[in-house]
Amino acid sequence: xxxxxxxxxxxxxxxxxxxxxxxxxxxxxxxxxxxxxxxxxxxxxxxxxxxxxxxxxxxxxxxxxxxxxxxxxxxxxxxxxxxxxxxxxxxxxxxxxxxxxxxxxxxxxxxxxxxxxxxxxxxxxxxxxxxxxxxxxxxxxxxxxxxxxxxxxxxxxxxxxxxxxxxxxxxxxxxxxxxxxxxxxxxxxxxxxxxxxxxxxxxxxxxxxxxxxxxxxxxxxxxxxxxxxxxxxxxxxxxxxxxxxxxxxxxxxxxxxxxxxxxxxxxxxxxxxxxxxxxxxxxxxxxxxxxxxxxxxxxxxxxxxxxxxxxxxxxxxxxxxxxxxxxxxxxxxxxxxxxxxxxxxxxxxxxxxxxxxxxxxxxxxxxxxxxxxxxxxxxxxxxxxxxxxxxxxx
Numbered sequence: 001x002x003x004x005x006x007x008x009x010x011x012x013x014x015x016x017x018x019x020x021x022x023x024x025x026x027x028x029x030x031x032x033x034x035x036x037x038x039x040x041x042x043x044x045x046x047x048x049x050x051x052x053x054x055x056x057x058x059x060x061x062x063x064x065x066x067x068x069x070x071x072x073x074x075x076x077x078x079x080x081x082x083x084x085x086x087x088x089x090x091x092x093x094x095x096x097x098x099x100x101x102x103x104x105x106x107x108x109x110x111x112x113x114x115x116x117x118x119x120x121x122x123x124x125x126x127x128x129x130x131x132x133x134x135x136x137x138x139x140x141x142x143x144x145x146x147x148x149x150x151x152x153x154x155x156x157x158x159x160x161x162x163x164x165x166x167x168x169x170x171x172x173x174x175x176x177x178x179x180x181x182x183x184x185x186x187x188x189x190x191x192x193x194x195x196x197x198x199x200x201x202x203x204x205x206x207x208x209x210x211x212x213x214x215x216x217x218x219x220x221x222x223x224x225x226x227x228x229x230x231x232x233x234x235x236x237x238x239x240x241x242x243x244x245x246x247x248x249x250x251x252x253x254x255x256x257x258x259x260x261x262x263x264x265x266x267x268x269x270x271x272x273x274x275x276x277x278x279x280x281x282x283x284x285x286x287x288x289x290x291x292x293x294x295x296x297x298x299x300x301x302x303x304x305x306x307x308x309x310x311x312x313x314x315x316x317x318x319x320x321x322x323x324x325x326x327x328x329x330x331x332x333x334x335x336x337x338x339x340x341x342x343x344x345x346x347x348x349x350x351x352x353x354x355x356x357x358x359x360x361x362x363x364x365x366x367x368x369x370x371x372x373x374x375x376x377x378x379x380x381x382x383x384x385x386x387x388x389x390x391x392x393x394x
Contacts, residue, residue: 046381050371051336052318052388054362059352061312065305067238069297071229075204077103079219080197086217093211097202097228104225106198115191122184129177136170143167206230229299234292236303239283247309248273254288255306266290316355321368334369334376336384343378
């Protein structure tokens with residue numbers, strides 16, 4: 001059997017071998033890691049890119065407004081006579097009407113009876129006048145005859161005075177009869193007007209946009225029967241801020257867009273500019289009118305309005321330089337700085353044509369990547385192949 005001394009030497013030798021093997025493995029892994037890292041560095045791709053200069057450019061000064069489309073005219077048609085049964089309504093919602101068209105009729109039995117009574121009173125007054133005139137003619141003859149006899153001293157003064165007094169009384173009776181005729185005629189005329197008021201007619205041409213009552217209801221001068229809207233011309237009433245107010249002029253053209261017709265614009269004109277501002281909101285109302293003969297636009301539609309207010313200078317970049325953070329809508333660009341791509345968050349204003357206004361995040365003269373930015377990230381090495389200089393096109 002081996003001695004304990006021999007066993008100790010063998011164990012020491014095994015431990016030494018294990019330490020040497022472990023060290024060798026460690027050194028090999030470290031060497032391999034450094035070589036791989038160096039290889040990755042050597043293999044880092046230098047991305048070729050195209051850049052454009054951030055520049056000042058003249059952009060169209062476009063004012064964006066919104067508002068609801070309304071009819072040019074809108075009339076609530078109410079009856080003039082209260083407390084009458086509405087016999088018939090001749091229009092339905094959506095019907096076109098002309099000015100003067102019959103909308104509804106009210107119960108007329110009472111007014112017709114009153115008219116017949118007034119006609120009878122007028123006829124009676126005329127008959128009375130005829131009778132008075134006949135009597136007056138006889139008295140006139142008597143007066144002339146007695147005046148001739150008085151000149152011949154055939155009758156007394158008293159007799160002549162009696163016939164003259166009778167003649168004067170007959171003249172007064174004639175005037176009274178004539179007055180009664182005029183009164184009866186005026187009463188009849190008033191009743192005929194009231195009869196016409198039992199017919200409710202349209203005061204304007206347009207379309208019936210609402211109907212509020214049915215036949216059989218009682219008329220009420222404070223409750224409309226229908227609403228009539230004129231929509232061959234429509235209007236939009238909107239507001240502009242104190243800053244933009246001095247730029248708004250009557251006669252300016254406006255482009256109007258509605259969701260019902262995507263991509264289609266309607267031409268409007270600024271027709272009313274309020275001469276004063278609301279001190280509470282520091283804004284003023286304006287009115288835009290749009291010819292709408294085809295009746296494509298309808299009241300109640302929500303409209304987007306573009307007003308061109310001239311030009312203004314703005315800091316811009318080409319649209320292709322813009323990138324968006326997913327899920328946020330925030331914009332960023334890559335700038336070329338010192339051979340690297342540098343990510344910069346920016347704020348974007350108006351986008352017109354091929355250029356976007358930058359309101360924050362860039363300075364004039366910086367270079368933004370417009371080609372190859374999809375292959376880089378913040379800090380990536382780049383090589384500028386082409387640099388686009390400033391352009392005058394907006």
